[in-house]
Amino acid sequence: MIGKRPVLDGRYELGEPLGTGGMAVVRRARDLRLGREVAVKLLHPEVAMDPEAMAAFRAEAMSAARLNHPGVVAVHDVGEAVVDGAPRPYLVMEMIEGQPLSHLLVDGTPLTVERALEIGVDVTSALAHAHERGLVHRDVTPHNLMVLRDGSVKVTDFGIARAMPTLVVDDAEEEWTEELAEAGSGFGSVAYLSPEQARRGFVDARSDLYSVGCLLMTVLTGYPPFRGSPRDVVRHHLRTLPPTPSSRRPGLEPAIDGIVARALQKDPWQRPQSAAEMRRDLLQVLGDIDAPAAWAAGAHGLATAVAPHEPQRMSEIVDLATQPVDLVTGAVPDSEDETDGAAGSPGPGDGRGEGAAVGPAAGAAGAAAGA
Known part of the structure; x- marks a missing residue:
């Protein structure tokens, strides 16, 4: 019984x-x-x-x-x-039906350029919404991105990211901590770690954008910018100029190289200053490649939403102004209603629902467990 x-x-x-x-x-x-x-x-x-x-x-x-x-x-x-x-x-x-993005990247095979850009738009859309409310994710990795059956992407683990162990390496003394080694093997986050996180410095929305740059490199080329032992990878994040996506995948648009290179700047002030800004750059490139997906992203917030049969020109894409969290004071908008286009009405492909069930790929929920 x-x-x-x-x-x-x-x-x-x-x-x-x-x-x-x-x-x-x-x-x-x-x-x-x-x-x-x-x-x-x-x-x-x-x-x-x-x-x-x-x-x-x-x-x-x-x-x-x-x-x-x-x-x-x-x-x-x-x-x-x-x-x-x-x-x-x-x-x-x-409950959602899907699998972690990491399950689609296990063999080092990159995604199509269009799909990679769509994922970037979806992720920056979600991050813009969170950043406007003063919430920094701190662990944007393929393990924490769920790909639903309709192709849309959801970000998980906003509620647990800050509780993860602080990752520390002393840039001057090369001090290596057990917490960092454990995080590298257990959480899988070191490959997407921003330099300021490694130094235990001030972390804000721009740290998430560095992680998005690492994510874009992964989906475009099959691997994150730096590979090796966790210790070596952290040193690279601190000191090494990252490769461009086109150096690994010839033929990519120069604009894609530019977006990734800017996100991966060691100095946060040299990166995009908001997720909404990075999203707009990705939308522009996506519009040149796949106008229907770009139209859907601008109108509904997710690049993977269903687009109309007659896409509008990029200049007509809806992309409402955002008011990101102040990067110096940490101030957030006074009104909970102040959102960008990313927080607009969900499109047909949002995949949301109170009773949505997790399918056979429920191992995806393991990513949400802080893996």
């Missing part, structure tokens, strides 16, 4: 695990109050015992719950419950 399923906090009936990462386990669950399927991310006991990590997790989780964008995995609830005699914080997220 099958035992009775445990119920978390008297509300969430827990099902089978969907994935496990360095910080949490994600389990299929049913919200007994609303009668819908959800995914519950339950932090590991050792993480829950770290007061600093817990304080950061709670603050970021509450911020993540405010995000409402077709390119962000929705957080429905945040709480803490006693599990096996110990307090365990948890997140309740929407």
